[in-house]
Amino acid sequence: MTVVFEPKPSRPAPSTVVGPAAWLRQNLFKDIPNTLMTILGLYIAVTVVGWVLNWAVFNAVWEAENRRACLDAVGRSGACWPGVAEWLPNMIYGLYPKDQVWRINLGFLALIVWMVPLWLGGVKSKVAIGLSAVMLYPFLASYFFLGGDKGLVWSALIALGLSGLVWAWATALCERATGLSVGEWLGLKVAGATDDLKQKRVRQGAMAALFLAGLGLVSLWSLPEVRTQYWGGLFLTLVISGIGITFSLPAGILLALGRRSKMPVISMLSTLFIELFRSVPLITILFMFNTMLPLFLPEGSSVNQLVRAIVAVCLFAAAYMAEVIRGGLQAIPKGQYEAAASLGLGYWQTTTQVVMPQALKIMIPTIVGNFIGLFKDTTLVSIIGLFDLMNMARAVGEDSDWLGLFIEPFFVVSLIYFAFCFAMSSYSMGLERKLSAGRDR
Amino acid sequence: MALTDSRPRTKAAERSVLAKAFFDARVRSIVLQILTLAGVIGFFWWLVHNTITNLAARSMSAGFDFLDVSAGFGIGFTLIPYAEGDTYLRVFTVGILNTLLVAAVSIVFATILGLLVGLARLSTNWIIAGVARAYVELLRNTPLLLQIIAWYFGVFNLLPRPRDSLVLAEGFMLNNRGFYMLGPLPQDGFGMVVAAFALALVGAITLYKWEEARRDRTGKAFPAISSGIGIVILVPLIVFLAAGSPLDWEMPVLQGFNLVGGISVPPSFCALIVALSAYTSCFIAEIVRAGIQSVGKGQLEAAGALNLPANWTLRRVVLPQAMRVIIPPLISQYLNVTKNSSLAIAIGFPDLVSVWMNTSLNQSGRAIPIVAMTMAFYCIVSLSVSLVMNRYNRSVQLKER
Incomplete structure (x- = not known):
């Protein structure tokens, strides 16, 4: 008679390890300090979300003639959306016909x-x-x-x-x-x-x-x-940041290569440009181009204000992009250059076929982070008098019907900016995960 | 025969010299550099030529002689005494000091807040980590200028009048004219307390150095940090009490329509500080988180295997390694705060860009010297900080073979 060993079926894992109750215990109520933290966190979250919902939805005024009517109805405890609705076309398209x-x-x-x-x-x-x-x-x-x-x-x-x-x-x-x-x-x-x-x-x-x-x-x-004086709102923001992004990547690549070049004159000039533009705030560059470009150009030539702002943003963005690309180039091991040289590739072949693709790939998150920064920085053109998305939002509170209506348009504009930036950063994180899938195990 | 033979040879030799020059990397690089340099110099010559013609046509001047001319406008907030008749040079100084003040105060708040949020993001508690993540994502993904303006118009301008100020604590008040707090009035003998504090600080540092050297030599530990903190607090306190508390406080009091006395800052300053600190704290939080996560798990396990106590693990194992990752981006964030403080112009706080590059430029019309001086200030700050940073980086770099 043969005895066959038959194991008992394994018991389910104890409820202290798996299941929602265990998860709650592990992550929220591990010990007394942890429980206190959970309560504190919940309190903060509930208060903030509740306050925003009350203000933006439950107490809000949806139909009114002007701000006075809103204030009479709910005071400051609720948002006054009609003003924003009236200005929304302007906030998106500016004064475009x-x-x-x-x-x-x-x-x-x-x-x-x-x-x-x-x-x-x-x-x-x-x-x-x-x-x-x-x-x-x-x-x-x-x-x-x-x-x-x-x-x-x-x-x-x-x-x-x-x-x-x-x-x-x-x-x-x-x-x-x-x-x-x-x-x-x-x-x-x-x-x-x-x-x-x-x-x-x-x-x-x-x-x-x-x-x-x-x-x-x-x-x-x-x-x-349609002359550029009428451009404004989200449209203008997208135009400026779009041109800045398009220009900054190739210009940044060239500047980074220039800075790493073995030719002393080229490397010195690139370094000078990069360091100068990176060490001063964007607003000073905008001011400089706004006041000095008319002085720098031949007499009688006039430059549109939008063009001045775009030139300033482009040069500024290029200097920042150059440092990002340089970081990527520095991370490429020397062996890659040597392997390319041993295959008989020249400088441009090595750069375009071997080094740059790798450098750009590892720098994708930082590059997109730079694009996000540029997109946010375009708000600065409002200081030299262009009516971008943010300045349009500010103009709502200066309209005689909606005098003092600042928080509501700023809230909406913040959501728009957040949506764009968050989408970009999520996309870059997804891309990073996809690209690094083969590298990290 | 010899003649006919030699001719083609010299031609070939000539050709090969030219061809060699064209394909010689060194010659090509020199030619390229000369061409670039010529192009850049030509471009600048063109700019300078245009500028000189334009300046002459508009009868403007580019000299620095306006600096000792009276500026003739008032400034709302100054750290050093300033009156309307003071010179442009004084305006420049006032602007620089205001910019540095905003930067310094924001850096302190942003670091504290960023450290807290960064640690919260690492918390094992799901809710705390989530709240911290929401804070970071929300503030990081909206423009700083928008936040500054929103804080200014949406919060600090809507505060009650001075008559019904919000009292945060005894002597700390907030209203639509700004933030007021009690100001210290040092009496005779306060200098002794300051001297005692300085001495105690030197003593504590010496104690720490001695402790480090002794530990390296003998392996014996001594609570240098806690006793150092004790010395720094206790010694000045004893001197302060012994000298008969030589410090008075001046309370801000309501006089007419405004609060008078104590230390006060305008609402634009408050909005700027709050917005800058909150915005920068997000980036600092991410830097702190990345730094702590960069310390390998094996390091913690090794510390555990050596049976190091938890605070030693943190202080001697995790922090030194995390700091190497944290410090460089942290400093560049501090530089960003300094640069971002120039957004003060949007809400009318008199920082360097606002009083100098805007008001003074419009009043005097000296665009070139004013722009040059402003940029020079920011360049000097950035370059000197990066000089120090490079030295630090070299000292903490991993010494690899």
Whole structure:
């Protein structure tokens, strides 16, 4: 007779280790000080959330003619939303003519459309599409937002933007459907070309045709000019920070390479620029450009105030970005350079193919953090008199109907800023996790 | 034969000299640098030329001779005596002192708050960690300027009039004219207390050094820190009492429509301090958290294996290693506070940018010297701090082979 060993079924883990009760005990009521902390934390959370909800929702006034009516109804214990609602279009579009606002909407819609392929599965050249959006979209947007007379050069740039959008989507669709890039697909399936040279010709021909079609379309297309004096609100904030972000990354890369360069003159000049712009506050740079740019330029040339602010923001952002990129470059081990050199790669090949991709990848969180900082810093243009989102919110309290209404518009504007910044930082953290998945185990 | 042969050879030699020059990295780098330098110098020459023409056309001057001219405007808050007739140089000094005051006070509050929030974020208590995280995310993701303006217009301007001031504690009052607190009035003999304090401080530091040296030599411990703190508190206290308490307090009292006496700061100062401290504390909290998390778990286990007591583990194992990670970004946050204090201009607090780069520039029209002096001040602060930082970094760096 054989005795087979049969283990008893294992008992469930004791309730002190698993389950909600154990979790509560571990995380909230481990010992007496911990319990006291829990009570304190709950008290803070409940008080703050309750106070905000009471003010913003339960006690708030939703319909009123002016601030007096609000104050008569609830005093200061509740928010007065009608004033914010009345000013909301201004807070978003500034003083842009009401019948032209569709241009702003369409302009930002174009950006979103351009970016959609980045989230589609099966698209291989996401980096190229992202870069094209950053580099070419501004030309397209400039005509949507500014309009007016366009010279030959500007027309060509707008056409470049338009054809870039079409090409990006063609790439995305083609890669999803066939797994080939547009050039390969056109060359193989349409023209029947098998060798590389022919394919290249077909691709270039298609690009040229697309560009010419775009140019034709652009020359037929005319929008009335909206001068930058009328730009404002969230729209202006996005324009300034968008241009700053677009400019700061390439300029920062060049400055960082310049600072690390072995050529003493180049490295000294880059260091001087970076250190000067990093050691003074942005507001002094804005003031400097605001008061001194007219002095620096030849007599009679006038520079629009928005352009002055944008130039200041761009240079400032570039100096900060340069230090971030330099940090990334310093983190690349020497072996990478040596390996590239042993393969016979030159300086630019080493930089663009080996070092920079790694440096940018490890610096993604910091780069996005810098973008967030730049986005927040654009509020400073309000000090030199531009009506960005924050200054528009401040203007509500100076309107005669809504005199003294400051907290409510600031609350709404804070939420808008928070939404943008939090979205950016969450996206960068997600990206970081995805990229580091292979590295940390 | 020899002639015909030599010709192509010299040509080839010439070509190769040029080609060599073109493909020689050293020559290329020198040419590139000369071109860059020429471009930059040309650009600046163009700027200077334009500026000189423009200045002449507007009959403006770029000299520093306006500095001893009377400025002729008042300043709402000054640390040193200032009257309307004082010179521009005095205005510059007032601005610098106000900027440094805002920076120093905000740094103290931001560090304390940031340390608390950073430790709270590391708490094992889920609710406390959550509250701290919400605080950090909310304040970090909204612009500082917006926070400053919101505190100013939304809180400190809406406080009651001086007549119905909020009394925070005996002698500390808050109203829509600012924050008032009792001011110390040192009497004869207070200098002795200060001297005693300085002596006690030196003594405590010497004691700590001696204790460190002895511990290294013999391994015997001595409670140097607690006894040092005791000396620093007790010695001046004894001298203070022995000298017959030579310190009076001046209370702010209501006179007409305003509080008079004691120390007072305007509401714009309060808003600036609160906003700057709260905003910076978020970044400091994250720095503290990252620093403490950077100390490897093995270090704690090793300390436990040596049976070190908990406070020794913290003081001798965790903190020295965490500090190496914490200090550099912390200092750069302090520099940021100094730079961010320039946002005072948005709510009318008379800091350097506000009184100098705005009011004085508009009054005197000397854009170039004023902008240069302002930037020079911020540059000197930043560069001297980074000089000290580099030295510190070199001293605490891991000594690796």
